[in-house]
Amino acid sequence: xxxxxxxxxxxxxxxxxxxxxxxxxxxxxxxxxxxxxxxxxxxxxxxxxxxxxxxxxxxxxxxxxxxxxxxxxxxxxxxxxxxxxxxxxxxxxxxxxxxxxxxxxxxxxxxxxxxxxxxxxxxxxxxxxxxxxxxxxxxxxxxxxxxxxxxxxxxxxxxxxxxxxxxxxxxxxxxxxxxxxxxxxxxxxxxxxxxxxxxxxxxxxxxxxxxxxxxxxxxxxxxxxxxxxxxxxxxxx
Numbered sequence: 001x002x003x004x005x006x007x008x009x010x011x012x013x014x015x016x017x018x019x020x021x022x023x024x025x026x027x028x029x030x031x032x033x034x035x036x037x038x039x040x041x042x043x044x045x046x047x048x049x050x051x052x053x054x055x056x057x058x059x060x061x062x063x064x065x066x067x068x069x070x071x072x073x074x075x076x077x078x079x080x081x082x083x084x085x086x087x088x089x090x091x092x093x094x095x096x097x098x099x100x101x102x103x104x105x106x107x108x109x110x111x112x113x114x115x116x117x118x119x120x121x122x123x124x125x126x127x128x129x130x131x132x133x134x135x136x137x138x139x140x141x142x143x144x145x146x147x148x149x150x151x152x153x154x155x156x157x158x159x160x161x162x163x164x165x166x167x168x169x170x171x172x173x174x175x176x177x178x179x180x181x182x183x184x185x186x187x188x189x190x191x192x193x194x195x196x197x198x199x200x201x202x203x204x205x206x207x208x209x210x211x212x213x214x215x216x217x218x219x220x221x222x223x224x225x226x227x228x229x230x231x232x233x234x235x236x237x
Contacts, residue, residue, distance in 0.1 A: 052088055052089075052090070054084075054085065055081065055084075055085035055088040055090035055091065056090055058077060058080060058081050058084070058085065058090070058094075059081070059090040059093065059094055061073075061077045062074065062077045062078055062081060062094045062097060062098065063097065065077055066097050066098065066100075066101045069101070069105070071101075071102070071105060071107070074098055074101060074102075075098075075110065077094075078094050078095065078098040078114065081094045082094075082095075082117065086121060087121075087123065089124065089127075091121075092118050092121075092122045092123075092124065092127040092131075093127075095114045095115065095117055095118035095122075095131070096114075096115075096118060096127070096130060096131065096134070098110075098111075098114045099111040099112075099114035099115045099118075099131075099134060099138075100134075102114060103138060108138060108141060108142060111138050112135065112138050112139070115131045115132075115134050115135035115138060116131075116135060118130075118131035119131035119132045119135055119151070125157055126157065126160075129156050129157055129160040130160075132151045132152065132156075133151075133152070133160070133163055133164065133167060135148075135151050136148040136149075136151040136152050136167050136171075137167070139151065140170065140171060140174065143174075145171050145174065145175055148167075148171055149168070149171060152164050152167055152168055152171075161191055162187070162188045162189075162190075162191025162192050162198070163188070163198070165184045165185070165187040165188035165191065166184070166185065166188035166198070166201075166202055166205075168184045169181045169182075169183075169184035169185040169188060169202075169205065172184060173205075173209075178209055181205075181209060182206065182209050182211050185202050185205050185206045185209070185211070186206065186211070186213065188202045189202045189203060189206060189213045
């Protein structure tokens with residue numbers, strides 16, 4: 001037999017009923033939103049894992065085509081990757097790999113298109129930076145120097161800035177702008193860690209221009225290369 005409520009318990013029950021009458025619908029909707037959000041999140045996670053698993057299988061096909069030199073298969077599998085799994089990391093990796101092989105095989109247009117796609121679509125800023133640097137190199141091969149510079153404009157992650165400066169220096173050399181090239185190479189030289197291979201390569205480029213990176217002077221042109229007190233303009237390789 002139920003025990004009758006005392007006065008205090010009855011007041012508490014009445015208060016709960018009043019609050020539920022006033023806020024019950026709001027609480028119900030809030031709980032419903034939370035449940036739906038959790039279901040949507042779990043669904044997205046499942047979809048993302050499924051996409052990544054399928055993309056990894058297709059990436060194996062891209063790698064196989066690249067290793068075998070089957071250009072028709074490479075172009076077909078990369079196109080499938082873009083259409084079906086374009087938002088995955090595997091698609092970005094496929095674009096860089098496809099562009100590398102196409103460039104080696106002399107398909108400059110194909111390499112340029114693949115790199116432009118990665119530079120435009122990649123969600124990871126590292127992949128975008130790599131794609132822009134490589135695209136600049138491809139454009140330099142066709143003497144599209146202004147377009148190459150455009151790829152190196154804008155912001156880059158800090159670790160890529162010395163590479164951008166080095167690449168800009170390469171463009172300046174090809175255009176006969178030795179003083180500008182010295183400025184960019186000097187910036188790149190200072191950005192690379194001491195003893196790194198990239199720094200040694202840049203040092204060779206500076207020496208070819210008559211610059212001692214330690215002294216910062218360009219004797220041949222009679223122009224002082226940038227020092228700590230006179231920073232150069234430009235980017236990294």
